[in-house]
Amino acid sequence: MAALKFPEDCRFLPETHEWARLEGQIATIGISDYAQHEIGDVVYVELPEVGEQLQAEQEFGVIESVKSAFDLYAPLSGEVVEVNTALEEHPEWVNEDPYGQGWMVRIRVSNPEEWERLADAETYRRSVEEG
Amino acid sequence: MDSEASSPLRKTPLVEEHRRLGARMVPFAGWEMPLQYEGIFAEHRAVRERVGIFDVSHMGRLEVLGLDACAVLQRLVTNDVSALSDGEALYTVMCREDGGILDDLIVYCIHPERYLLIVNAATREKDVAWIRQHLWGDTSLCDRTEETILLAVQGPRSREVLEPLLSRRLAPAKPFHFASDEIAGIPVIVSRTGYTGELGYEVLGPAEQAIPLWRTLLKAVQEAEGLPAGLGARDTLRLEARLLLYGQDMDETTTPLEAGLSWTLAFGTGFIGEEALRRQKEQGVRRRLVGFQMESRAVARHGHPVYVGEQEIGMVTSGGPSPTLGVNIGLAYVQRRFAEVGRPIEIEIRRRRHPARIVRTPFYRGSFR
Structure with missing residues (x-):
């Protein structure tokens, strides 16, 4: 558990373990190091297409481990502007580098105030460690 | 399949060993079992390329004893139990009268008046009740699950891992053969069986010596660059080898002919379900x-x-x-x-x-x- 990463520049949906990183109006979204560790070997990621609208705290995709499928929830609302299509060939990147190469979608945020409602790294770390 | 009963989960005598190894424990068929240790892919590869060790003590272990044990089993299961000599085992299914599959199991002939049945964890109680209903003459049924453990050592290096530990330095050579032996002074039955498609062995030992037996085997496995492996890898390994999982690939609504298990049907032995299956065979599935x-x-x-x-x-x-x-x-x-x-x-x-x-x-x- 000590080795899990909680980057300071990310904010989190603590219930479902997605992260977002905001640069200007563009947010990058993925799942946390804790989530990939819990899910185990990722074998498939089903993501939305460019142009689709995500709603905060609504499902936007599915991630599959060897044993089961998990819904992905959007930390923020906005329009999908880029999808990490490389995950089709390399789903293991979600395990190996969840905050880097394992990112899932980039959106143009439509409601920047939602960022303030997300948990910061320290709050999320505590929620995970307290189980 | 998982029976998500509210009763507390059963634990194998090795549950603390698994936790110490960092296993992720999950409920499975009413038991608390290791899903994975290092990771399903790593464990899968270890078994395919080297060797892995599994605790499969959740599987049911039943003994059928007595003068009429062979005849009783010949009626209960579809394969030809009477063809077994001492030290031989076979894979079979057990059917209802209508040919629906009650369970799949391995029958071990210790001698013609003593057989060991390894059945699925989720179906053990149902099997015990069904078998008891069909006992006759001088036969009895003993559930040995709680007093024993079952470990599987599987992979191309399993023979070299196991043989130096055996007092006779020789593991059963042929598939579905087994022998009594000792590992670290612990009495065991070693069979050349498994659920991975690889060369492998299953080791039955006494529950009270579960920990020394597990540790002895685990150490040898690790020295051969092998890994402890959980139910996750067990499932991916068995699927690649097209070994069926009861409750998923077959159940009481499917028949052995539909499941591709016609090779387990010894027509003419008078097993329960024979008439229905003969009809289905004639008519086609x-x-x-x-x-x-x-x-x-x-x-x-x-x-x-x-x-x-x-x-x-x-x-x-x-x-x-x-x-x-x-x-x-x-x-x-x-x-x-x-x-x-x-x-x-x-x-x-x-x-x-x-x-x-x-x-x-x-x-x-x-x-x-």
Whole structure:
């Protein structure tokens, strides 16, 4: 558990373990190091297409481990502007580098105030460690 | 299948050993079992390329004893128990009168008045009740599950791992043969059986010496660059080898003929279900269990419908990644006229159709034979 990463520049949906990183109006979204560790070997990621609208705290995709499928929830609302299509060939990147190469979608945020409602790294770390 | 009963989970005598090794423990068929230690892919590869050790003590271990034990079993199970000599085992199913499968199991002939049955964890109580109903003459049934443990050492290096530990330095050479022996002074039965498609052995030992037996075997496995492996890898390994999982690929509503297990049917031995299955064989089955390979990256799972064009032709019973082949595979019951190797099919996953193709099985042939 000590080795899990909680980057300071990310904010989190603590219930479902997605992260977002905001640069200007563009947010990058993925799942946390804790989530990939819990899910185990990722074998498939089903993501939305460019142009689709995500709603905060609504499902936007599915991630599959060897044993089961998990819904992905959007930390923020906005329009999908880029999808990490490389995950089709390399789903293991979600395990190996969840905050880097394992990112899932980039959106143009439509409601920047939602960022303030997300948990910061320290709050999320505590929620995970307290189980 | 999982029986999510509210009663507390059963624990094998090794539950603390698994926790110490960092296993992720999950409920399975009423037992608290290790799903994975290092990771399902790593454990899968270890078994295919080297060796792995599994605690499979959740499996039921039943003894049928007495003068009429052979005759009782000959009626209860579909395969020919009377053909077994001492030290030989066979894979079989146990059917209802209508041919529906009650369980699949391995029957070990210790001698003609003493047989050991290894049955599924989820069906153990049902099996005990069914077998008791069909005992006659001088026979009795003993449930030995609690007083024993069962470990599986599987993989191409399993023989070299196991043999130096055995007091006679020799493991059973032929598949489905077994022998009594000792490991570190602990009395065991070693059988050349498994659920991975690889060369492998299962070791039955006394529960009170579970920890020294596990540690002795684990150490030897690790020295051969092997890993402890959990139920996750067990499932991907058995699927690649097309070994069926009761409760998923077969149950009381499916028959051995539909499941591709006709080779376990010893017609003429008078087993329960023989008449119904003879009729089904003459008339032909309506559906058949086939293997398929996905042609997209999507993962098919139990319960997903199978289509040809707009017609629903069947249902997925098992599905998942094949770590060895690097594609997603599965098993499905499909209407017989569509059950041919090479046929394109579609699997509906989350309301979207994904292309797949019926392929020859086993998907992967390991070192078993």
